Amino acid sequence: MQNLIKPEVPIAMTIAGSDSGGGAGIQADLRTFAFHRVHGTCAVTCVTAQNTLGVTRVDALPSEAIAAQIEAVVSDMRVLAIKTGMLLSQDIIKTVARKIVALGFSNIVVDPVMVSRAGVQLLDNDAINTIKYALLPLAAIATPNRYEAQILSGIPEITTLEQMQAAAQTICQLGCRTVLVKGGGMTGNLRGVDVWFDGKRLEVLQTETVDTTHTHGTGCTLSAAIAANLALGLPLLPAVQAAKQYVTQALKHSLAIGQGQGPVGHFFALL
Ligand SMILES: Nc1ncnc2c1ncn2[C@@H]1O[C@H](COP(=O)(O)OP(=O)(O)OP(=O)(O)O)[C@@H](O)[C@H]1O
Numbered sequence: 127m128q129n130l131i132k133p134e135v136p137i138a139m140t141i142a143g144s145d146s147g148g149g150a151g152i153q154a155d156l157r158t159f160a161f162h163r164v165h166g167t168c169a170v171t172c173v174t175a176q177n178t179l180g181v182t183r184v185d186a187l188p189s190e191a192i193a194a195q196i197e198a199v200v201s202d203m204r205v206l207a208i209k210t211g212m213l214l215s216q217d218i219i220k221t222v223a224r225k226i227v228a229l230g231f232s233n234i235v236v237d238p239v240m241v242s243r244a245g246v247q248l249l250d251n252d253a254i255n256t257i258k259y260a261l262l263p264l265a266a267i268a269t270p271n272r273y274e275a276q277i278l279s280g281i282p283e284i285t286t287l288e289q290m291q292a293a294a295q296t297i298c299q300l301g302c303r304t305v306l307v308k309g310g311g312m313t314g315n316l317r318g319v320d321v322w323f324d325g326k327r328l329e330v331l332q333t334e335t336v337d338t339t340h341t342h343g344t345g346c347t348l349s350a351a352i353a354a355n356l357a358l359g360l361p362l363l364p365a366v367q368a369a370k371q372y373v374t375q376a377l378k379h380s381l382a383i384g385q386g387q388g389p390v391g392h393f394f395a396l397l
Pocket residue numbers: 242243270271272308309310311317318319320334335336337338341342343344345346348370373374377
């Protein structure tokens with residue numbers, strides 16, 4: 127039988143939390159990597175008890191356990207891109223940042239998970255500052271949502287395209303190579319419009335607005351798809367553009383499962 131997995135299959139890693147409901151976090155990231163034919167590895171940072179209605183409990187793993195997972199993978203496999211997701215505590219963020227520095231990785235996608243789409247702050251202020259000053263400067267791209275962009279840029283309320291663009295420019299000054307301010311949480315005709323900035327060039331990324339409430343996991347899926355595309359060798363902007371197309375398709379095939387916000391459909395091409 128033909129061996130379908132090529133020995134040179136690209137490898138990516140997600141450093142993120144587990145979502146028991148399977149819609150976001152590690153579960154969404156690994157499905158996204160698989161869709162892109164990228165071998166997915168992971169370091170689990172925390173375990174959430176979560177479903178389509180929300181999170182009922184979060185348990186963090188010890189920082190040493192997270193560092194050991196990263197070490198086990200990178201000491202054995204050639205990881206080409208990493209994405210970070212829910213890092214939960216200042217201690218975990220510092221551990222992950224130290225590991226990234228020590229390994230000298232550059233294809234780092236930082237999804238600065240701090241505030242849910244509903245606007246609920248998930249991290250304390252010390253942890254937020256550590257993301258801002260220790261992790262973001264290591265990022266090839268940071269992907270804040272509307273609320274995270276408000277915190278990172280200091281713009282109190284982002285409601286217009288001009289404010290998204292100003293936020294992207296300010297966040298870039300924190301030291302990340304590029305930034306994508308995501309517009310899933312915007313309203314009206316800005317819903318689903320993202321702004322990308324690389325220090326010089328501002329791009330507005332728009333596909334189509336998908337009219338669905340089943341949007342759980344869009345942020346995780348987008349950042350994982352960017353990491354997969356970087357592992358596949360795409361330059362930054364094309365990696366983001368392709369990832370946005372993927373999320374749009376996944377949203378169009380989102381799953382109306384559970385009683386709340388269902389997840390996006392990662393494997394639409396197989397349906
Ligand atoms: N209804 C939609 N139609 C089209 N694109 C969307 C829609 N909702 C979100 N997106 C896109 O999904 C991607 C993720 O952005 P979003 O702002 O939803 O991130 P997030 O808030 O981190 O995600 P989550 O809601 O999962 O926490 C962005 O590219 C955004 O434009």
